[in-house]
Amino acid sequence: xxxxxxxxxxxxxxxxxxxxxxxxxxxxxxxxxxxxxxxxxxxxxxxxxxxxxxxxxxxxxxxxxxxxxxxxxxxxxxxxxxxxxxxxxxxxxxxxxxxxxxxxxxxxxxxxxxxxxxxxxxxxxxxxxxxxxxxxxxxxxxxxxx
Amino acid sequence: xxxxxxxxxxxxxxxxxxxxxxxxxxxxxxxxxxxxxxxxxxxxxxxxxxxxxxxxxxxxxxxxxxxxxxxxxxxxxxxxxxxxxxxxxxxxxxxxxxxxxxxxxxxxxxxxxxxxxxxxxxxxxxxxxxxxxxxxxxxxxxxxxxxxxxxxxxxxxxxxxxxxxxxxxxxxxxxxxxxxxxxxxxxxxxxxxxxxxxxxxxxxxxxxxxxxxxxxxxxxxxxxxxxxxxxxxxxxxxxxxxxxxxxxxxxxxxxxxxxxxxxxxxxxxxxxxxxxxxxxxxxxxxxxxxxxxxxxxxxxxxxxxxxxxxxxxxxxxxxxxxxxxxxxxxxxxxxxxxxxxxxxxxxxxxxxxxxxxxxxxxxxxxxxxxxxx
Numbered sequence: 001x002x003x004x005x006x007x008x009x010x011x012x013x014x015x016x017x018x019x020x021x022x023x024x025x026x027x028x029x030x031x032x033x034x035x036x037x038x039x040x041x042x043x044x045x046x047x048x049x050x051x052x053x054x055x056x057x058x059x060x061x062x063x064x065x066x067x068x069x070x071x072x073x074x075x076x077x078x079x080x081x082x083x084x085x086x087x088x089x090x091x092x093x094x095x096x097x098x099x100x101x102x103x104x105x106x107x108x109x110x111x112x113x114x115x116x117x118x119x120x121x122x123x124x125x126x127x128x129x130x131x132x133x134x135x136x137x138x139x140x141x142x143x144x145x146x
Numbered sequence: 147x148x149x150x151x152x153x154x155x156x157x158x159x160x161x162x163x164x165x166x167x168x169x170x171x172x173x174x175x176x177x178x179x180x181x182x183x184x185x186x187x188x189x190x191x192x193x194x195x196x197x198x199x200x201x202x203x204x205x206x207x208x209x210x211x212x213x214x215x216x217x218x219x220x221x222x223x224x225x226x227x228x229x230x231x232x233x234x235x236x237x238x239x240x241x242x243x244x245x246x247x248x249x250x251x252x253x254x255x256x257x258x259x260x261x262x263x264x265x266x267x268x269x270x271x272x273x274x275x276x277x278x279x280x281x282x283x284x285x286x287x288x289x290x291x292x293x294x295x296x297x298x299x300x301x302x303x304x305x306x307x308x309x310x311x312x313x314x315x316x317x318x319x320x321x322x323x324x325x326x327x328x329x330x331x332x333x334x335x336x337x338x339x340x341x342x343x344x345x346x347x348x349x350x351x352x353x354x355x356x357x358x359x360x361x362x363x364x365x366x367x368x369x370x371x372x373x374x375x376x377x378x379x380x381x382x383x384x385x386x387x388x389x390x391x392x393x394x395x396x397x398x399x400x401x402x403x404x405x406x407x408x409x410x411x412x413x414x415x416x417x418x419x420x421x422x423x424x425x426x427x428x429x430x431x432x433x434x435x436x437x438x439x440x441x442x443x444x445x446x447x448x449x450x451x452x453x454x455x456x457x458x459x460x461x462x463x464x465x466x467x468x469x470x471x472x473x474x475x476x477x478x479x480x481x482x483x484x485x486x487x488x489x490x491x492x493x494x495x496x497x498x499x500x501x502x503x504x505x506x507x508x509x510x511x512x513x514x515x516x517x518x519x
């Protein structure tokens with residue numbers, strides 16, 4: 001009988017203690033962010049899909065179309081094509097595409113690049129409604145970028 | 147699916163599918179329940195809905211390329227899975243890892259473990275019908291994700307550890323943010339204890355539910371917090387020390403009863419022990435490179451068998467590699483803890499109230515992609 005009442009009392013007290021926490025929290029600042037209206041700043045180290053870096057001096061990318069990234073990619077989602085042109089030393093990049101539907105963002109391509117031509121983009125709002133939304137033409141992207 | 151025929155017609159059993167989309171299974175696990183009234187008399191877990199042939203994929207590409215796949219097996223303990231795999235390849239190829247890299251691995255892996263426990267804490271209580279705690283747990287967890295995002299570049303399926311080190315060195319900002327987080331989480335203990343751990347409803351739902359014994363654990367190969375909840379202080383970080391764990395002073399929390407409350411308390415107390423390890427590691431953090439100087443582009447795996455075991459948030463994780471001399475594994479076997487932990491369910495949960503089944507299965511902390519790898 002005695003233990004019944006003591007259990008009743010400690011049980012009720014534990015609920016009151018819990019309620020105290022929730023009531024206290026009611027008066028603390030809100031920590032949630034109303035996402036589409038407010039946005040948190042994302043860290044520059046965030047690893048989005050890859051992009052070619054635009055070199056400020058030459059105004060173009062540093063890719064030499066060696067194809068290391070294509071070979072290193074575990075998911076085979078990069079295609080690099082280059083061609084020889086007269087009067088130009090080395091190969092000229094003609095195609096660089098990324099199939100983002102297969103990419104697992106491991107970063108192997110960025111680490112293997114001999115000229116450090118690749119970097120991660122900071123884009124994270126990448127929802128799309130068709131598969132074709134995720135076939136990125138990386139070469140076109142770097143040319144269009146200011 | 148064969149459900150055994152009823153022996154006696156008077157007891158009509160009702161067959162119910164829990165899952166594959168039931169909220170308390172946290173993934174695509176299906177459990178066939180045979181109910182008598184409100185009692186689950188027979189349970190049959192049906193696996194394989196999320197099977198992606200990870201082990202087979204490993205046999206078809208260079209060993210290094212499998213690293214991103216390890217994170218997809220256990221999305222809550224991705225860094226620990228990374229660490230185990232990196233260790234395996236280092237063991238096979240004979241690569242020395244710099245001390246600093248080992249420390250960084252331990253710090254990030256322990257942060258990952260806390261993150262996993264916090265998510266389990268919130269989600270488990272959500273299964274039991276308490277909505278508030280998950281908000282607090284996710285608030286804390288968000289801080290870890292931000293810290294890890296800054297250094298690894300991703301928030302869930304990390305691919306940060308590399309063969310021979312880590313992909314990016316940590317900086318002072320990481321250290322100060324981690325120290326601030328440790329302080330913050332410690333200041334929240336009283337709140338968690340008042341809100342959750344002492345709560346009479348929680349105690350009534352956890353105590354004496356889903357009891358395990360060391361014998362059952364040994365028979366099914368149960369490891370991790372569930373085993374430690376039965377009083378066996380078995381933790382790979384102590385039993386078979388790897389990386390730089392022998393240098394740290396930490397306890398292995400154990401309870402004796404083996405019920406849901408025991409594993410609940412073990413996990414809760416493990417958070418503090420992980421914080422202690424991180425604190426010591428930050429104090430001792432040596433200077434130096436974070437990546438081994440010479441890691442061959444094409445790993446040479448001499449023919450033979452290699453094994454690497456680490457303590458994942460849910461128990462023992464083992465990678466077993468059979469190499470034939472090329473850089474592609476001949477066979478890679480991954481022993482994941484949740485698979486063994488789940489296998490106790492038919493034995494321990496039969497005859498339970500349906501609501502207790504949810505409680506007992508939640509305490510297993512199942513991550514389904516790890517079972518259906």
